[in-house]
Amino acid sequence: MKERLIEAAIEARSSAYVPYSHFEVGAALLAGGTIYSGCNIENASFGLTNCAERTAIFKATSDGIRRIEAIAIVADTAGPVSPCGACRQVIAEFADEHTRIYLTNLHGNTEEWTMDRLLPGYFQAKDMDKTN
Ligand SMILES: O=c1ccn([C@H]2C[C@H](O)[C@@H](CO)O2)c(=O)[nH]1
Numbered sequence: 001m002k003e004r005l006i007e008a009a010i011e012a013r014s015s016a017y018v019p020y021s022h023f024e025v026g027a028a029l030l031a032g033g034t035i036y037s038g039c040n041i042e043n044a045s046f047g048l049t050n051c052a053e054r055t056a057i058f059k060a061t062s063d064g065i066r067r068i069e070a071i072a073i074v075a076d077t078a079g080p081v082s083p084c085g086a087c088r089q090v091i092a093e094f095a096d097e098h099t100r101i102y103l104t105n106l107h108g109n110t111e112e113w114t115m116d117r118l119l120p121g122y123f124q125a126k127d128m129d130k131t132n
């Protein structure tokens with residue numbers, strides 16, 4: 001499944017809409033037996049750009065998915081791609097301690113991470129509980 005997810009992420013990357021940065025990113029996640037993939041989508045108003053990871057996650061979420069089993073992210077980087085902070089927090093929303101996070105590049109340099117490494121101390125719903 002790791003290889004299938006990486007392949008799907010590479011395929012999704014070919015749809016990246018990146019007229020400004022020309023930096024193509026692809027992501028693919030496994031949830032409920034289905035693979036959801038996404039690319040980065042830029043905008044003339046740069047701050048409205050949506051990263052590939054969030055595109056894939058939002059596609060899955062709008063299909064009713066609430067837990068990610070595994071996610072692969074790929075870009076043409078020297079080493080494994082490093083997701084931005086916003087995406088790390090969004091992944092955390094739908095990940096648990098078993099979620100496998102594959103960070104890779106076009107040369108096949110792949111690292112397998114879990115949430116504790118991706119974003120230690122990420123904000124959680126329970127952090128809003130004043131009694132804790
Ligand atoms: O993990 C990442 C990092 C960056 N980008 C996108 C956002 C923008 O389109 C381009 C350059 O930042 O790469 C992603 O999609 N995912």
Ligand SMILES: [Zn+2]
Binds near residue numbers: 051083085087088
């Ligand atoms: Zn991001």
